[in-house]
Amino acid sequence: GEDVEQSLFLSVREGDSSVINCTYTDSSSTYLYWYKQEPGAGLQLLTYIFSNMDMKQDQRLTVLLNKKDKHLSLRIADTQTGDSAIYFCAESITGGYQKVTFGTGTKLQVIP
Amino acid sequence: DTEVTQTPKHLVMGMTNKKSLKCEQHMGHRAMYWYKQKAKKPPELMFVYSYEKLSINESVPSRFSPECPNSSLLNLHLHALQPEDSALYLCASSRYRGRNTGELFFGEGSRLTVL
Numbered sequence: 001g002e003d004v005e006q007s008l009f010l011s012v013r014e015g016d017s018s019v020i021n022c023t024y025t026d027s028s029s030t031y032l033y034w035y036k037q038e039p040g041a042g043l044q045l046l047t048y049i050f051s052n053m054d055m056k057q058d059q060r061l062t063v064l065l066n067k068k069d070k071h072l073s074l075r076i077a078d079t080q081t082g083d084s085a086i087y088f089c090a091e092s093i094t095g096g097y098q099k100v101t102f103g104t105g106t107k108l109q110v111i112p
Numbered sequence: 113d114t115e116v117t118q119t120p121k122h123l124v125m126g127m128t129n130k131k132s133l134k135c136e137q138h139m140g141h142r143a144m145y146w147y148k149q150k151a152k153k154p155p156e157l158m159f160v161y162s163y164e165k166l167s168i169n170e171s172v173p174s175r176f177s178p179e180c181p182n183s184s185l186l187n188l189h190l191h192a193l194q195p196e197d198s199a200l201y202l203c204a205s206s207r208y209r210g211r212n213t214g215e216l217f218f219g220e221g222s223r224l225t226v227l
Contacts, residue, residue: 031213031214033215035216040220040223041220041221042116042202042204042218042220042221043155043216043218044218045216045217048213048214048215050213088154088155095209096143096162096167096208096209097143097145097160097162097168097206097208098143098214098216099157099168100157100214100216102155103154104153104154105153105154
């Protein structure tokens with residue numbers, strides 16, 4: 001199965017931390033990703049984690065991977081209004097071309 | 113240049129029209145993709161081209177016809193569409209094999225409305 005589940009909506013106050021969760025199903029995924037989509041735009045890769053890692057930190061972003069539970073999370077520190085967007089987790093088995101499965105998406109609303 | 117450029121940004125067409133969506137990248141990527149995204153839904157894969165050859169067709173109706181004339185260009189020809197085909201059509205590209213993280217580079221999309 002290739003269902004990647006996320007909660008639909010998250011609302012946080014500016015300056016707080018945001019945590020977006022994702023449950024994936026394919027244990028053979030090589031990489032797991034977080035993409036951001038702003039209104040009316042395409043998707044942009046925020047960060048990724050290799051499947052043999054537990055954690056990755058990239059400035060305000062922290063990705064945690066629990067392979068046993070197939071759980072991925074994205075923490076955004078000091079959330080800003082510009083972080084308001086839809087966040088998609090995604091999994092892929094990297095080979096030639098990428099067959100990426102996207103999660104259902106979480107809409108993050110940042111309240112000033 | 114890390115851009116994927118899609119034209120047109122908006123397209124309105126009738127059910128009897130024939131139109132095309134275009135996508136261009138100059139990153140040297142040899143894999144290119146078409147995705148369809150309905151409102152409040154994740155992108156759904158339609159087609160994958162690798163080295164200008166069709167690698168994946170996700171059981172897409174024949175009223176959608178992809179074409180990859182060269183390594184930089186990807187087209188999606190549209191004919192006899194239905195109103196339920198109205199959506200945002202996203203083009204993406206990626207490296208093929210080698211040491212890469214599998215990142216997809218997306219265009220801004222073409223928003224299609226079928227009347």
